[in-house]
Amino acid sequence: MTESAGPLTALIRSWIVSRVDSAALAWVDDRTRAVKSGDKKLLFIAFGLVPRKVGKADLALTESEREAAESVRSGWNPSQWSLDQLVRTYFVLNFPVQDVDAYVKTLDLMFSTGEVGELVALYQVLPLLPNPSAHVLRAAEGIRNNIKAVFCAVAQNNPFPSEQFSDDQWNQLILKCLFIGVSLRSVVGVDERANAPLMSMLVDFAHERRAAHRPIPAELWRCVGPYADDRALDDLRITLTSNSPAGQQAAALALSVSPHPLAKSILAAAPDLAAAINAGEFSWRTVAAAEQAL
């Protein structure tokens, strides 16, 4: 497993080298050797000390660095990371995996004693670890976490859930995003993992929001469109003529991908929106941006 982490850790180290001074780099390299010994305590201490040794500047990856990330690990996008998160990742990846159960236990201890910044860093590491199936329960636990930054470390810019989660786990992720106001824009695999039970849960959620006189997040309809049933179509029809421009656009986008035989005729009632979709004038990206701006 350490072999498979080779190109990844080399890439991460090159990013560190170009962003820290020589004293900090010497510390990172020295502690990396210590972490490689497999002594848990040395990992815990080094991991904890990272922010005070290297700071918390934004990583601000260049375009070519982002491409390099994608090429060593498809779907991996650390462009929102900070330097301390990167170095913490580097230490975790350098800790040797001898026995998977023992390795998971070591990580469990780090998770159960972690402060907010450490938890974010740890959850972001999950897609980079060997033996992904050993970390599914941990990632699902991250979705239950009530600290928004920790939740987002699993839900956003992270390919792990879409690759590893069961439908039930995935559906909780999407529902919670919408529930706490986290945009689906940065959720990896949001369209690929759409499914009928999720569609049904989202329509129920939309009805709850309407009953409570609370706004319905427009991005909700993104995961409804491909599996929309009769009940969902009624909601899309209502939303298409609602007074929310983001809602109208979202309903139109959802209808445009729906295989339901009635979808086309409902969308035809809003010819301007249908034409705008064909002209590429709006997308789920612009719907999300409009909602965030509210």
Added chain:
Amino acid sequence: MLYIDPHIHMVSRTTDDYEALVASGVKAIIEPAFWQGQPRTQIGSYQDYFASLVGWERFRAAQFGIRHYCTMGLNSKEANNEALAEQVMDLLPLFLTKEGVVAVGEIGYDDQTPTEDKFFRLQLELAKEVDLPVLIHTPHRNKKQGTYRSMDVIEEHGIPPHMVVIDHNNEETYREVLDRGYWCAFTIYPGTKMGNERMVDILKVAGPERVIVDSSADWGKSDVLAVPKTAKLAAERGVPREHIELVCYKNALKAYSQSGQFTESDWLNPPAIDQRNLFEGNSVLRGGQSPQIDSANEANIIR
């Protein structure tokens, strides 16, 4: 004026209290690890408690725009369960180097038993090892002797007084604490510790140097606004503004900044990553609510 409450137990407090702190100008708080009103019986209870001080509670405070720090330690009362205390000592090194941990504390004496003494000394050595300040809880009973004894033991272990905050002082203890060079904290806590009128009288005599005011608000009848209320009372009664700033903000900042984990820019100009992760302002996680400003006749409506 900006305030710091350097001793407050927020795990026992409500969101109303956080809102009141913000409205009163409190920018940063320190939550010392302490007992929770009933003794813990399992090491896991400590682990989860310590984890919540650097995790959930820190985040909860940030949602209201307050920067939350903590101290880590085995309190003197629970130190008397020796078998459990030994396990806590094994756990502490894992937490002392966490971000936002500004001291070892609150430690010291409760009944002043030999067991308390043992774990007090072990933790003083730990503080030296990790180079953190120490927060001392002075006992409720036999207070004067317990306070002096705490300082004797600290000196025996070679920890300089500028690295130590002695808390819960009163009229009978503060002179010796100041004379020996320690940070001298007063807890404004109705009934059992200091009242703020007495505090103002002491400030007029002792001056502001190395004096710190805190609330120690917890699960008992206490007041989260003890620091701003004391500042206002002191101003009304003629204490100079710069003295009030020292005892209600600057001295705590200076004492705990010795940890390297407590700087003014954390709350005045936080790094971008902290703004994303730890400064949600008014955003409330549950249900994506937006901040509410109630008009007077809508105050009883809950949406």
